Amino acid sequence: MAQQLEYTVGGLLDHIAARYPDNDALVYPERGLRYSYREFNELCRQVAKGLLKLGIKKGDNIAIWAYNVPEWVVLMFAGAKIGAVLVTVNTAYKTAELEYILNQSDSTTLFMVKSWKDTDYVATLNEVVPELATSEPGKLDNAKVPFLKTVVFIGDETPAGMLNFARVAEMGKEVTDAELAAVEATVDKHDTIQMQYTSGTTGFPKGVMLTSHNLVNNGFFIGECMKFTDKDRLCIPVPFFHCFGSVLAVLASVSHGTAMVPVEIFDPLKVLQTIEKERCTAVHGVPTMFIAELEHPEFSKFDLSTLRTGIMAGSVCPIEVMKRAVKDMHLTEITSVYGQTESSPGITQTRTEDSIELRVSTVGRALPGAEVKIVDIENGATLPPGKQGELCARGYMVMKGYYKMPEETAKVIDSDGWLHTGDLAVMDENGYCKITGRIKQMIIRGGENIYPKEIEEFLYTHPKVSDVQIYGVPDRKYGEQVMAAIILKKGVEMTEDEVKEFCKGKIANYKIPKYVKFVDGYPMTASGKIQKFKLRDMAIKELHLEE
Template identity: 35%
Template sequence: MRALTRSLWEADTSEPVLPLTVGDLLRDGAGQAPDAIALVSVAPDRDDRVWTYAELLADAEHAAAWLLERFEPGEHVAVWAPNVPEWIVLQYGAALAGLVLVTANPALRGEELRHVLEASEAVGVFHVDDFRGTDMATIVKAVLPQVSRIREAVALGGWLEDVRAAPRRVELPEVSPDSPTQIQFTSGTTGRPKAAVLKHVAMVNNARYVRERCDLPYGATYATALPLFHTAGCGLAAMGTFGQGGTLVLAELFDPSLLLTAIQDHRVKGIGAVPAMLHAMLAHPGLAGFDLSALDVVMSGGDLVPPVLVDRWDEVCGARFSAVYGQTELSPIVCQTRPDDAREDALHTAGQPLPNVDVAILDPRSGEVVPVGTEGEICARGFQAMIEYLGQPEATAETIDARGWLHTGDLGSMDARGYVTVTGRIKDLIIRGGENIYPREIEDVLVTHPALASAVVVGLADAAWGESVAAVVQLAGAARPSAGELQTFLREHLAPHKTPKSWFVADQLPTNAMGKLQKFRLRDQIAAGELAQL
C-alpha cells in the first residue's frame, strides 16, 4: 500500500463481514465436527468439566427453549456470575432465543447491581449463590424489589440440570445478525459505566478478525481467565474460539497455577490475559516445572504491555505476542499487532486497524483529519460500532457523530503505514495556564527512575492555574526518593511547567476488571486525603 499523508485508514474490505449470529457459531461447529471438544471448564477445587460441540449446542438449544417459556425475544436478561460454564450455556441459549444478554461484573455490590439491572432494562437475572466470600443470592434478594422490570431471578446452581430435563415445547426464532445480542457496560475508567448495545454481526466478526490476526491455526486450543462479563472473555475468547472450531479452556477464576497447568495439560496454543496476569504467571515459583512448549501466541491489552513482559514470554517458551486496542463500544477491538510484527511496532504501537473499519485521528477541536504523526483523537467507523447507549440518546450522539465516527476519547497518532499509537485519554489532558500537558509524556520519564515501579499523572483543580499537575507513584523497593529529587530528575528531560506540583505514594492503583487504570478514582483518593504525600 502507498504511504499515508493524512491520519485516515480506509477500511480494508477484502475480508467479508459474514452475516452470522452468535448462535450460528455453535451450529456451524457442531455441523462440522460434532465430537470435537468445544469447552473445558477448569477450577482449582474440582475436576474439569468438558463439552463437545454437539453437547454444547444441545445444552444451548435446550436453554433457549427454556428461556422462551419465560421471556420474549428481544427482552433483556442479565447474568451476574464468574466464569462458570453455565455462563457460556446461557450466553448461547439467549442468542438462539433472540434475547439480549446483559453482562454484570460479579464483583459488583448491591447498589452497583441495582444500577446495572435498572439501566439495562433487564427482566430476568441469573446468578451464582456465592463468589469469593460474597453472598450473591442474598444481594439479589435485597436488590430485586428496587428494580422495576425484573420478573424472575434464577440461581445457576442446578439450572443446567433443569434445562436438560425440561421438554422442548417451543420453536426457536429466526434471529437477525443485525439485532442486539448483548448489553455490555463500559469500563468506567472516567465515570459511571454506560450500557452499550452490541450486535451479533459485530461481536462475531470482530472476534473472527482478531483470531485470524493472532495467526493461530483452525481448531487451536485457547485458554483464558479473562472475565466473561467483558467482551474479551465472552467475545474474543469464546466467539473467537468457537468460530474457528477450536477448544476454549476457560478458567473459573484467575490463579497462576491453574492457568499454567491448563496450558500444559491441554497443549494450549494461545492465551488471552491482561499484563498483571502475565506478570503473575511468570512470577510463579514453579514456572520452570511447567511444559509450556505448545504455547505460540500471547494476546494482551487493557493496559500498556511492558517490553520486559514480551521478552520474558519469548524466553520462557518462545511465545509470540499480539497486542490489542479497542473499547466496549467497538465490540471491542479496533487495532491489533501481528505476532510477527517488528519489535518496535509490537512494543510501542497498537498495530494496524482490523478489516472493515475506518480509523482516523481527528483534531478534537475542528473534527478534521490530522497529518500523519500528529496527535489527535482516535475515531473509528464501521460495522462493529455499538447501536447505542441504552436510554441515553444524548450520550450516544456525543459518542457517534453525524458522519458515523465513533469518538473513543483516546489520544493517539497514526504513522504513514497506518500503525496507531495510543498516548492517553482526552479527559486526562491537563490544561495548566492555557498550556496543554500530556500525562503520558511525564509518566514515561518518571518510570525510568530506578526507585519507581510505576507512575500516574493527573490534573487537580487549581485556583491560580486552572489545573495543576500531580503525580502518584509506586515504589520499586525500599528506596524512597524525595519530591525534590524527582522534580530535579524530571527537569533534566522536560520543561519546568510539566513538573508535578504535588506528589503522592500508593501501594496499589485503582483499576477495573480488565486492568485499565481508573484515574478518576485516584483523584477521588487524593481529594479524600487517602494517599500519603511523598
C-alpha cells in the same frame, strides 16, 4: 474490503460444531469438565429450549451476574439462539449498581452465582428485592425493579425464590427441536444480542447495544490477526462479562474452532498451571495480569513453551512487560488490541508478524473491515499522519447505540456513522496508531499539555518499578501538577527523591512528578481498567488540595 461473516451468534456455533465436532470447545481442568464442539452445541440447544419453556422470548433482556463459570458461556450461546439479549453484569457491583443495571436494562430474568470474592450476591440481591425470598420462583413482583420476574441460581443449593440452572436445562426436554428451529429462524444478525455496560470510569454506566453482526465479525477478525486455527487452545483469565472475555476470547475462539480454557477467577498461579496442563497456545490478559504471572515466585517452574500468541490489552501495555512476555513466556506472536465496548470492542490490532517495536509502541492498525481516522479536537477536520487528535472509527463493529439513551448515542456517533472514541492518538503513514491519552485524562500544567502515558513508559524502565500510574492533581499556581502512584517490585524499597532524581535530565522538568505515592494496588473496574479519577480523588484528600 474483508469478507464478513453472515452468522448470528447462535448460527456461528451451529456452523463450527458441524465443522469441528470432535475438537475441544470448552475445558475446565479443575472441574474435570471437557466439552467437544458437538457436545457444547447440544448443551446450548438444550438450555435454549429451557429458556423458551421459562417463557423467555426473542428480544427479552436476560442478565447474568457471575464470574467465569461454564454456565456463562452456555448462556451466551443459548440466549443468542432464541434472540434473547444477554445483559452482562459487572462482577464487582454492589447493591446500588445492581439495582441501577436491572432497572436500566429492563431485564426480566437474572442468572447468578452465590458470591464473588467478598461480595455475597444472594444477600446483595435480597437487599435490592426483599420480596424475592417469599415469592414463588418466576413470579417476582417488586416495585423497585418492576421488570424482573425470574432469578436463576447457578450452583448446588437453590436459595428461596429462585429456580436452579440445572432445572432450566432439564425443562428444555419439554420443547421440541422444531419449536427451537422456528424461533431461531426469526433471529436476524442485526438484532441486538448483547448489552454490555460501559465500565463507568465516568458517570453512570450506559448499556451498549451490540448485534450478532458486530460481535461475530469482531471476534472473527481478532482471531484472524492472531492466526487462530482449530489447533489453538486459548487460556482465558479475563472476565466474560467484559468484551475482552466474551468477544476477544470466546468469539475469537469459537469462530476458529479453537479450544477455550477459562480460569474462573484470576489467580496468576492458576493461569500458569492451566497453560502447562492444557498445552495452551495462547493467553489473554490486561498488563497487571501479565505482571502478576511474570513475577510469581514459582514462574520458572512452569513449561510455557506451547504458547505462541494472545492479547495484552485493556489498558496501555508497558513496553517492558510486553518484552518480558515475549522472552519469558514464549509469546513471540502476542498482539495488542485497542478499542472500547462501543466498538464490540476491537478497532485496531497489531499483527503476529509485526516487529517487537511496532507491537510495543503502537496498538496496531485498523482491523479488517474497520475504518480509522484521526480528527482535530477543535474543528473535526481529518488530520495527516503524525498529528495528534481524536481517534474515530467506522464499520461493522460500531454499536447500535446506548439503550434508551438517544442523546448520549448522538454525542459519540456522528451523522456519518463515525464513533468518536474520546481517545487521543497519532497515526503513522502505514496506519499504525499510538494512543497518547484520553481527551479528559490529559494533564495541563501551566499551559503545557502532558500525556500520562509518556511519563509512565519512562518510569517503567526503572528496575524497581513494577507498575505506575500518572495523573493530574489540582494546583493553585500551575492549574495542575503531575502525580505518580507506583507499585514496587517485591522486596525493594524506593524513596520519592529517588524517583525524581531518576527523571532529572531525562524528561522535561514540567513532566517530573511533583508528588509520588507508593501503593500496593490501584482502584480498578472489575474488567481490569484502572480508575485514575479515584486515584486523583484520594490524592486531593490526602494532600489537602480541596481548595
